[in-house]
Amino acid sequence: MAELPKNYEPASIEPRWYAEWTARGYFHADASAPKAPFAIVIPPPNVTGFLHMGHALGTTIEDIFTRWRRMAAYNAMWLPGMDHAGIATQMVVERELKAKEGKTRHDLGREEFVKRIWEWRERTGGRILDQLKMMGASLDWERTTFTMEPQYSTAVIEAFVRLHEEGLIYRAKRLINWCVSCRTAISDLEVDFDEGAQGELYDFAYPLADGSGEIVVATTRPETMLGDTAVAVHPDDPRHKDKIGKMLDHPFLDRQVPVIADAILVDPKFGTGAVKVTPAHDPNDFETGQRHNLPMISIFDEAGVVNDEGGEFKGLDRFKARKAVKARLEELRLARGSKPLVHAVGHCQRCETVVEPMLSTQWFVKMEPLAKPAIEAVEQGKTKFVPETWSKTFFHWMHNIRDWCISRQLWWGHRVPAWYCGSCKEITVARTTPNFCPHCGGGSDVLKQDDDVLDTWFSSWLWPFATLGWPNETRELKTFYPTTVLDTGYDILFFWVARMLMAGLHFMKKVPFRTVYLHTMVTDEKGDKMSKVKGNTIDPVDVIQQHGADALRFALAWLTTSAAQGKNIKFSIGNVEDARRFANKIWNSARYVQMNLDGYDADRFADQVAEGPDRAEFDLPERWIFSRVQRAAEAVDTALEEYRIADAAQAAYHFVWNELCDWYIELAKAGLTRAPAGSEARLKIQGALVTALETAMRLLHPFMPFLTEEIWQQLPKGSGSPQSIMITLYPVRDVRFYDDASESSMALVQRIIVAIRGIRGEKNVPGPTKVVALLAVTDDYKKTILEGYKLIIAEQARCSEVRVRRSGASFSGEFSLDNIATAMAGDVEVMVPLDGIVNPGDEREKLDKDLAKLVNDRDYLAKKLSNPKFVERAPIEVLDKDRAKLAELNAAIDKLQAALMRLGPKKS
RNA sequence: AGGCGGGUAGCUCAGUGGUAGAGCGGGGCUUUUACACGGCCCGGGUCGCAGGUUCAAUCCCUGUCCCGCCUACCA
DSSP, X not given: OOOOOSSOOGGGTHHHHXXXXXXXXXXXXXXXXXXXXXXXXXXXXXXXXXXXXXXXXXXXXXXXXXXXXHHTTOEEEEEOEEBOOHXXXXXXXXXXXXXXXXXOHHHHOHHHHHHHHHHHHHHTTTHHHHHHHHHTOOOOGGGOEETTSHXXXXXXXXXXXXXXXXXXXXXXXXXXXXXXXXXXXXOGGGEEEEEEEEEEEEEXXXXXXXXXXXXXXXESOXXXXXXXXXXXXXXXXXXXXXXXXXXXXXXXXXXXXXXXXXXXXXXXXXXXXXXEEOTTSOHHHHHHHHHHTOOOOOOBOTTSBBOGGGGGGTTOBHHHHHHHHHHHHHHTTOEEEEEEEEEEEEEETTTOOXXXXXXXXXXXXXXXXXXXXXXXXXXXXXSEEEXXXXXXXXXHHXXXXXXXXXXXXXXXXXXXXXXXXXXXXXXXXXXXXXXXXTTTOOBGGGEEEOSOEEOHHHHHTTHHHHTTTTXXXXXXXXXXXXXXXXXXXXXXXXXXXXXXXXXXXXXXXXXXXEEEEEXXXXXXXXXXXXXXXXXXXXXXXXXXXXXXXXXXXXXXXXXXXXXOTXXXXXXXXXXXXXXXXXXXXXXXXXXXXXXXXXXXXXXXXXXXXXXXXXXXXXXXXXXXXXXXXXXXXXXXXXXXXXXXXXXXXXXXXXXXXXXXXXXXXXXXXXXHHHSOTTOHHHHHXXXXXXXXXXXXXXXXXXXXXXXXXXXXXXXXXXXXXXXXXXXXXXXXXXXXXXXXXHHHHHHHHHHHHXXXXXXXXXXXXXXXXXXXXXXXXXXXXXXXXXXXXXXXXXXXXXXXXXXXXXXXSXXXXXXXXXXXXXXXXXXXXXXXXXXXXXXXOOOHHHHHHHXXXXXXXXXXXXXXXXXXHHHHHSOHHHHHHHHHHHHHHHHHHHHHHHHHHHHOXXXX
């Protein structure tokens, strides 16, 4: 066996194993395997995407769950794929086209441009999938799906046609959110409100047509007055009551607009109490327009430039038009002042351009009928949110859901399967291109397909079943649908999770997943969102190259506590460095074990513990570590069951570092020194080391797949052992190894050792110097234990000798009472004579301090226990515990007081 | 405006109706043959504030102040 390098070097280990696992097909789940299914679908990253910390977190979480369940003999399937990402991808390719060829997509035409996108996708799209491999993601690559591939398109079209047939998809002229830069409609969810934008509330006057005066309106968008078709006032507003029904002259355009009364739109307390109404460019005005049957005049073209309706302002961009309109109003002396106003402005999520509400004919999904079953499913617990609190947010949104605008004026995406007849003007929605118009019989020459494509999310919402073959009835669907867990960031709860629930219930009649695990966002260490513009991003790929995927994964897992709303993971490279130190610690513990396996026989050891360890056969340290391994396994497994990922990672960490390394390996070192080569005693210690480490590797494998595989491979194994840690069984608690007696004995021994070390530290006893430890105990039970393990105490606390006495039996005469350091370990008095080691110092101050603490605790408990109501009402366990504690404190106080007496009065 | 979270050690965060924990950071000691990416020891918190329920509250209830998030609106 080659000796391992002194420090852990992830770069030399990680790439090797991923290739090996893939070659052996470990990631593939057979849909017909006779095992309980466990399925996760990946939130498909954009085909344009590059791995960022958010992906790294999701990947870590999903891979932990997948590997964990796979090792627990589930038919674990984690499905990879990518999203075609309509606008994002189109923009990337348009940019490239412009840069390389100086052309726009219009220069190429639709067909050629789409071809270019496919070429781009072949060339550079989907790099993120390779980055997921660097992370160690155990994805079932045979099932990789792309939302634009033919099978998936079939599903998208099928969903559209069915919903249309059911009357749940309709076409209508509505006020929609329009991005003048992307030149497409976007859904309500794709509009981000920039809270607290500094704006201006501008007042100007409309003269009354009869010359009887004017009415002053307030607006943040003066340019929209070109499309005003009314001015609204509150019906009960005395300032304006007499003007209701009168006409106003439009200052620039040859038309008049009426003064109308509307109690919904107008808040008489705001501004001037009069509101200009632009039904074609404001959602509230649109509704007002519908209520009052007002004309709706669109004043912008699709680029946000004033059109023919704008008279002299025609051709001006909307922001230039704003200035021009204001200037003209000044000229006409209609300006009536302005004041600053903080208000929210909607921006396109994709390009940050200010969104323009526009009147437009688009396709919509009627959401209410779809939302109802989804709400019920969550209410009935068919799908659970983790953390549960997110269900409230979900309900709130679902109860107030609005129709979804799904058509996009793009070229990249699933084209709307609707055809318009040139002769009868009827619309035909069909799964395949119709040869003739079913309404008038016109041939294919008169039929023209809708130019629009569907919102990317209209394909994403089918993901959990379209990836498994829907609309065909496949074996995959039968086995893996509904999926087990959906993991994703809470930011796409509405975009994706809620919609998948609706689609799943509608098309599959079953929820798409049993559990929704919503993880937090990853921010920088100050809590600011990571962004390339701000330059505060941490690139996971760099991190992996520097510290390894295992360190990155463990760091993220460690930080993944339940996603409290409004809280994020504040991530810094320091977290990865900490995790890397842990990896190094594991590495070195493995080195130690490996260096001490002379003559070890795994099969022979396996026979010894086949029925659990025989208490008489094993020494305390071995019995203890066997028991602690099982406690750790229980803690980790239970935490994972409950989606407490950080707890699981921390439990494993605590076991490895604080129990296996800090205690057991140290105990084993001493034990091995005592045990002759080839002895049974030696075999048992070696076996315990291997068992503890091997179990720890399996426990940690879902978190740190590479390192654990590497170490696992190097450990000696019995005959018939699997070829890879990936196909071993995940450790679950084995109660035959639980050993309460050994754990409590060990706990006492540890306390004594820590007490002696504490004295050594405080008194600055030089490292190599051995001391004598005198232990005074009150009860025979403890005396027996300590007598039995005083060798261990001596070894671990560097003692030349450990003596145990009943309290009261004096050590005096043998040691100078002037120079003894004392500490309490529970009610055991620990004394270390220091004559000839360090000069006597005054012990009293320290003992007084210790005593004060004990007395304080004792008084608290005594008071509590003397309260009759407490004794009467508290549960018996609490009483017993407190009484035992009180007895221990009293004993400890007696001993400390005696120690102080021995020291005599304070020296000056 | 409404809803949802959070305020616990210097920092980041766990946690529980029975006198508080981790990681990092801080201080001291330590190069003893797994690891200085290490070891040992130590210090550090009236659990936001005020009331209430209880034998007992950091935990439950009410109020209050900060902070964050979401939804809607903002002429």
